[in-house]
Amino acid sequence: LVFAGSFQDAGVIQHAYNLNFPLHAVPASSAQCSAWSAFSVSSPAVVLETVKQAEDRPEAVVVRLYEAHGSTVVTWLQTSLPVKEAMLCDLLERPAAQGCLPLEQRGLRLSFTPFRVLSVLLVLRQ
Numbered sequence: 001l002v003f004a005g006s007f008q009d010a011g012v013i014q015h016a017y018n019l020n021f022p023l024h025a026v027p028a029s030s031a032q033c034s035a036w037s038a039f040s041v042s043s044p045a046v047v048l049e050t051v052k053q054a055e056d057r058p059e060a061v062v063v064r065l066y067e068a069h070g071s072t073v074v075t076w077l078q079t080s081l082p083v084k085e086a087m088l089c090d091l092l093e094r095p096a097a098q099g100c101l102p103l104e105q106r107g108l109r110l111s112f113t114p115f116r117v118l119s120v121l122l123v124l125r126q
Contacts, residue, residue: 008045008069008071013047013068013069014044036080037080038080038081039080040078041065041075041076041077041078042076042078042106042107043073043074043075045068045069045071045075045112046065046066046068046073046075046112047066048064048065048077049066050062050063050064051063056093057093057121057123059124060121060122060124061122061124062089062093062120063119063122064119065077065110065112065117065118066112066115066118067112067114067116068115069114070114070115071114072112072113072114073111073112074109074110075110076106076107076108076109077108077120078106078107078108079122081122081124082124082125083122083123083124083125084123084124085100086101086103086122086123087099087101087120087121088118088120089121091119093119093121095121108120
């Protein structure tokens with residue numbers, strides 16, 4: 001694979017995901033639908049890798065993200081889901097010592113060091 005500039009500037013991570021996980025077209029009605037996204041991340045250095053239902057909390061989802069460029073970065077995680085409470089958690093989905101993350105208008109502010117993985121538990125309003 002040949003690309004110009006650094007792998008970060010060339011978007012190699014995103015192109016690799018597009019190659020390995022292509023979108024699949026599904027026939028739908030001809031009705032117009034507005035654009036919708038469940039999640040967005042403000043930094044291209046941060047990859048949202050996993051969204052899954054929490055193991056022991058049916059009203060919650062776990063989101064796993066990682067920093068892919070080897071940089072220190074702050075990003076905003078935004079979601080259209082009705083989040084009531086958000087907290088960092090470990091891989092076993094136990095809340096981290098830092099407690100709850102503030103829900104701000106821009107979303108959740110997450111800080112990453114190079115190649116750091118973060119898991120966030122999102123408790124949804126019922």
